[in-house]
Amino acid sequence: MALSIGAAAVVLLIGGGSGLHFTLRQSLTGQFDNALMTKAQALVIASEVDDGEFEIDLDIQAFAGFGSSSPGDYFEVYDAAGRPLERSPSLGTSDLPLPEQLASEESGFANLTLPGGVPGRAYWETFTPSDDDDHQFDQLRILVASDTSKLRKTLRAVALVILVFGASAIFASLVVLHFVVGNALKPVDRLSADVQRIDVQRLSQGLAVEDFPTELQGVAAKLNELLARLEITFARERRFTSDAAHELRTPLAELRAMTELAVRWPEEFTPAHGNEMLAVLAELESLLETLSLLAKADSETTPHLESVDLRTSLDEALERLHEPIAHRRLGLDVRVTDGAFPTDPVLWRAIAANLIGNAVHYAPDDSRISIEATPQRFSVGNEAPDLSPDDMERLFERFWRKSSSRTEKGHSGLGLSVVRAAVSFLGGECHASLEGTRLKVEIRWPTAGA
Amino acid sequence: MRLLLVEDSERLRATLVRALARLGYAVDEARDGDEAMAHAKVNTYDAIILDLMLPGKSGLELLETWRRGGDLSPVIILTALASVADRVRGLALGADDYLVKPFAIEELAARLEALMRRHRGQADSRIRVADLEIDLAARLVRRGGAPLSLTAREFSVLECLARHPGRVFSREQIEIRIYGESESPLSNAVDAAIYSLRRKLSPGDEPPLIHTRRGLGYVLQEPS
Known part of the structure; x- marks a missing residue:
């Protein structure tokens, strides 16, 4: 019993832990994505067209965290033909790898590998700078990416915490469960042991009802009642068998003695003896009839x-x-x-x-x-x-x-x-x-x- | 050997009396406790066959009365009560053996024989006098190894003498041992049985074993 409860707890831990981990990951990823989107929008707002040149205010860039001092965050802006127009200082002269869906979708999120081989997540959207009166820079795309290794590390730590605490909780609860279940089942175990000890020859002894907790007293009392009825039936059967044997002994003894006498000393046998033997047989027959009646009474409860x-x-x-x-x-x-x-x-x-x-x-x-x-x-x-x-x-x-x-x-x-x-x-x-x-x-x- | 049969079933009693008589026993019969008491008061029996379920006084009550009165005749209980408790009760009250109905007459006879032998403190059922051998259990007699054919009456007389070789038995003493109360033997029945017995014991020219002590009776002993 404790074993099956333990197995259920393990299943619960795996299910619950995975669920918790999944929810947490969804929520953290959501926050991460929101931050990416906010950064992208800040950059879009900070973009301008000045003298036919597209640029993004450096202070805003630094404020949004894309300065050369923040190596984990990157952005890159492309024109409608996909040529890079602007990139974050953190990128130096290299480009961000382009997500596959970038060309077909107006905006979206994607996972990618950042320069330096670290895992990252990116967001892109399509925009037109507000002061582009000449429509020189229509349909620009901005791709914002951040290093996700921290996020991953956090999630791994959370998983570890769930695993360690969950496992210890299961172990502790199993130990407690073992004692609790053991204690709760003790009277049942005793009932089982007592029932096994019941002597078939002395069914009427039964169980000591008052020794059991109230929940089990009804069961014990019912068992006693059944045992008592069984005992009565057995006693009746024994009595019937011994009665039957007893009743048959005297006529059988008579018949046997008469037959032996006639066989051993044939000159002792007379027709009167034969008639006596028939009379004994008639008695045996009527006895059998009566015994059959009693057997009928005994065979029905x-x-x-x-x-x-x-x-x-x-x-x-x-x-x-x-x-x-x-x-x-x-x-x-x-x-x-x-x-x-x-x-x-x-x-x-x-x-x-x-x-x-x-x-x-x-x-x-x-x-x-x-x-x-x-x-x-x-x-x-x-x-x-x-x-x-x-x-x-x-x-x-x-x-x-x-x-x-x-x-x-x-x-x-x-x-x-x-x-x-x-x-x-x-x-x-x-x-x-x-x-x-x-x-x-x-x-x-x-x-x-x- | 003289027996008392206490049994209330008329059929069983009559049958057993005939069978036991055929086997050479003298049998007195009683159908209830009172009759049994009356018989036992005036006679001494070599063994008593006692049914337990009797009208009036039960077999166990009889047994108790006899044993308390000092009557130590061997008693074999013959009953339909077959439980261990019943047997133990019977034996505890002083019965010497217990036979449950139905039974074989042969077994009853063998147990009676063993009972009487034990009562006399005899280990063997065979008695030897010179070259005469009497097997009381098998009821066989041999002289010089050759089997002899005796009637039940003759055997009873020989058995009576052989139980105590060398002891003189009067005609009356023999009579009382071989005839039941209901039988009234002719006055010379014992003499006649002795006469035929002597002839059968010495079919050739063997020396006689049964001797007459004039005025006293008969004795079985080695030829002098």
């Missing part, structure tokens, strides 16, 4: 909400459980608010199926199951004589079961842990309570706008 009709969706869930409900003579108390509510239809179906399925599965025969659903909450209640208040939190743990009798009915699936995962993905809360011997699992959905 925000739930895909659609309007779902409460009653229709619950009727569907109950329809699927029709057989066990009838078989076990379970009574249903269903209270549903008519109308639609916004949810992810696939996850909602999984939640309803799991909760009602659990209730149907674990409720004692001939007992009643209560289902209440409104757009704000959903609850399922069933008799659970073997549960105690201490079990309420553990209900949602993976693999937790109150007694072995619960496992032996072949109930598979992820149960309440899946319900909780899906509900929390949808932004709701899941709560289990025991009133007497009655278990109630309640879900509260986030209120709109919250």
Whole structure:
């Protein structure tokens, strides 16, 4: 950064310096030319025709600076045919070199080389002496020239001054710039270093926002917010992977042990074993289905909400459980608010199926199951004589079961842990309570706008 | 060798009991913590296979209770909890080994064998008495270099005697080690197994290795 600012300053110096030098040269040259013109006009005024002779007053010549003592200034007057009529004493007997344009233009300026080889500048104009009544000296030309080596020297000195001062100014400003930019960028450098130090395994640690100047606090806070969201996503992913692996282990262990037994001791294998193996496979399949649902929840960062009709969706869930409900003579108390509510239809179906399925599965025969659903909450209640208040939190743990009798009915699936995962993905809360011997699992959905 | 299998999955438990019985182990089964406690109270096991996620008392709670009560039977944990933290917790509470589901029955058997061997302070899985060599891990028996074919029951009886060569075991002592609680062997089952074992150990005219101590029981030792 400091480097590019430095390069810009050098370009600026070269551009500005040349500009300044050019302007100065124009102005000095202008002054020089004005002086030449003034001298020429003074000489024209001082010219006279006396007794048919053209002459210029010597005092005026000396006054205008063309005396023999001023070697740098010259003039020469020519007649219409170009023959020299008069010349300054400084020229002695030699002539001034004639600029090319002298013959064609009435007046003008030109650069030329003066006697002695020094560089000079000249001005000429055409005039007729005022008292030339006989028109003997019409259309005379006067050429005035001066040594420009002083002017050149001055301009060179000015260029040198610009160069030296400019270069030192650039150097000084670069040094200052370096410190200023360095200081100004220090917090940015620290932010960059801090960001690089962020541990991928501990994203939630984030940045210490208050350590940064106010201009950067917003950036740091925003970064922290992004990191926190990333952390949540990662945690969900890790949890899903470990949940999935965990859920698959027991049925796989069963299947593997049964298969090994049958392979190693074929006489142990009976059709009943085959059916058991098929049952494990069916459990694995339903597990896979549920895991796919959760994977869907995890692959999307925000739930895909659609309007779902409460009653229709619950009727569907109950329809699927029709057989066990009838078989076990379970009574249903269903209270549903008519109308639609916004949810992810696939996850909602999984939640309803799991909760009602659990209730149907674990409720004692001939007992009643209560289902209440409104757009704000959903609850399922069933008799659970073997549960105690201490079990309420553990209900949602993976693999937790109150007694072995619960496992032996072949109930598979992820149960309440899946319900909780899906509900929390949808932004709701899941709560289990025991009133007497009655278990109630309640879900509260986030209120709109919250 | 007598084992206690604590596992709440009916299918896995039934399958493992059959497989372990086939491998010559006597297995008592428990489907929850209470049953496991009851079994462990009245019996001494050569090893316990323990699932962690149990209804009621968890496997870790059982393990803690046993270890606090001075029961040092080797315990191998068999569980779906695969994280390092879970393993460490199990081992820290006094488990001797940890096997994550799913597993190979063969590996479970090999680990059980190693566990019991370590428990006895034995470095080698092979026991030699005269020219008889018993490989407990591979479950192979050789006499004079020639392999012998034994039934699981016969092997169990031989293994029981071979664990302590020179020590006399009563019929009841042998019975308790080779039959699970659910099995009710015929009264002469041990005698019958000893009889067939003696014949198999001396297929030619080799001197007998299993001797009868009248009124006391049986002993495996070099021919005198």
